[in-house]
Amino acid sequence: MEYADFLDETYEPDEADLVCTFRLVPGAGLSVGEAAARVASESSNGTWATLAPESDVAQYSAVACDIGPAGDHGTEVTVAYPEALFEDGSLAQVLSCIAGNILGMKAVETIRLLDCEWPAGLARSFPGPQFGSAVRSELLDAGDRPPLATVPKPKVGLSTAEHARVGYEAWVGGLDLLKDDENLTDQDFNPFERRVSESLEMRDRAESETGERKDYLVNVTAETDEMVRRAEYVADQGGSFVMVDVVTTGWSAVQTVRRRTEDLDLAIHAHRAMHAALDRLPQHGVSMRCLAQFARLAGVDHIHTGTAGLGKLENEDTAGINEWLRGEFHGLRDVLPVASGGLHPGIVDDLLAALGTDVMVQAGGGVHGHPNGTEAGARALRAAVEAHVDGESLESRAETVPELATALEKWGTETPR
Known part of the structure; x- marks a missing residue:
């Protein structure tokens, strides 16, 4: 030919x-x-x-x-x-x-x-997500508001005890999820199994004190067989979520994990580390829209898609990608988009105005960098999100939530770089 x-x-x-x-x-x-x-x-x-x-x-x-x-x-x-x-x-x-x-x-x-x-x-030859956006009510108590997550900062270097303590403070402050970041897996300063067990013990304590379901996005990223073993360990310890760096592990590895999590009733949180090697240059590579499609086919339940230019990372049509992830796709479940990277309470209103409330909001420095610590930062983020959902301005809500007032005084409404 x-x-x-x-x-x-x-x-x-x-x-x-x-x-x-x-x-x-x-x-x-x-x-x-x-x-x-x-x-x-x-x-x-x-x-x-x-x-x-x-x-x-x-x-x-x-x-x-x-x-x-x-x-x-x-x-x-x-x-x-x-x-x-x-x-x-x-x-x-x-x-x-x-x-x-x-x-x-x-x-x-x-x-x-x-x-x-x-x-x-x-x-339809692919499984698609097991839970999708239903994690908001099936695994958490987020209701109609965005589920809220945080990564302990610094993202690597904390001991297991420090990591678990940060998680507890974030949970009792009002956040739903503790999240490992992309490069925290099984290091000597914070070993995987000890981190999972101690963090979930603190989760149970936070649930008892708050009356809300809390959980932990555990990074199981590793060689494929080891990822499956780690997912099984998370389930044995009572966790409901695992996190996978879907680009660096590869799509076949994600599919293997998805097959095992079906039996374990675990949701998959997809971190997109390394995506920019494929999608950052507008003239070459593979778009984030396509990467999101591959992730939905492979069966992740949530995936980071950006912050519509309001955070610290480059973005590519975040709103359009999110709309596709939520839409009908040959009967496969939807995917909950995750907004993360440089977020803080002062820009939550603009973020949710741009992307809607059917997202997960994840903030790291914007929680732990609060002048009064992690618990106060969590209360500020929760208050900012609930204010938007209730149709109330951040300034008005800050009059009754001093932690939010302090966050607005510190960061204003500026976008970090």
């Missing part, structure tokens, strides 16, 4: 096709159409040499079928892939096709996978 066989702008994608939108800048000497044809060829069944196949393989060829106008970072092109190209339930195989060799081809100067439209059959 010639490269030209992979370009057909008259083709209308079939409902069983996986339809991918890319943005590309063609390599030297190639038109956009020629580059798009090479993308379709390389990501399905083409090659640089002319072949005379013994069987008809055209039915398994991807087709570049739409070329849009040029933009700031390239031209959008659509490639339709027949569903027969893909192995059901294997994210690794699917992504090797649609985000594999093509990212390094000379035929494109830059290329970015922007979005995917998933056929029902392929999407």
